[in-house]
Amino acid sequence: MPYRKTVYFSLLFLLIIGAILAGIIFYARNQKLQVAFFDVGQGDAILISRDSQQILIDGGQSGQKLMEKLGEYVPFWDREIEVIISTHPDADHIGGLIDTLKNYTINQLIESGAKNQSQVFGAYEKIIKEKEIEKQIASRGMKIKIFDGAELEIFHPKISMENISEKDTNEASVVAKLSFGENSFLFTGDLPANIENQLMNDNLPLSANVLKVSHHGSKSATNTQFLDYIHPQEAIISVGKNNRYGHPATETLQRLQGENIKILRTDESGDAVYNCENINNKCKMETEF
């Protein structure tokens, strides 16, 4: 009978919709705080997420690679990234962001304020203008609190870096620390050693369990004094296989080993993912060090 058939299909339809909704709610409620250092080749791209909230720090070089990673780590129905921080204008940090700015809604875009004349930076600026995304310049003391119990605080730049020379934009790298109970992560972009010294002189509370090693392990950063100051137990080096810069430098690896810091490299281990159950527990790394 057609009537019975209609009722039957309507019920089936409702059941399926109900199951999908229940699945989405279950997924959202069960999400832990996660910090994922993506393997995007030579470059940096880090996603901090919980529920359907995300903070993306840098985007690596390739839009395609980053979109693949976001497809894997962001639920398919979520087309919004709450906060993007672009640490400085180098292509291996902002190149991948261009497609993300095109394809996702961005609530807040924070950047160092440093500029350069590259094509990549031009394309990045163009899409920001087209989509009328409002930019905020990072400054010391800014706090981002989009996750329950977690906070991301910005420590550098201290003053406006908008007029910094193009060759020194690494010095403008946004430095931010994520705190979640006893867990802490320090993100340093491509910060060079002279700015590490400045941060120490300013006596900032930078100590962290996990350090995102600056500048892909370049020898011009991550000095022993800075490591003593941060006192990390674990270090993540975001670096591409056989890159032409020779990153990470043997000297940097030796300095980290000298301080008994466990090292994980994205070129050897792929994505480095920490899952943080709650503020009372230590975040757990999915991969073995």
Ligand SMILES: [Zn+2]
């Ligand atoms: Zn870089």
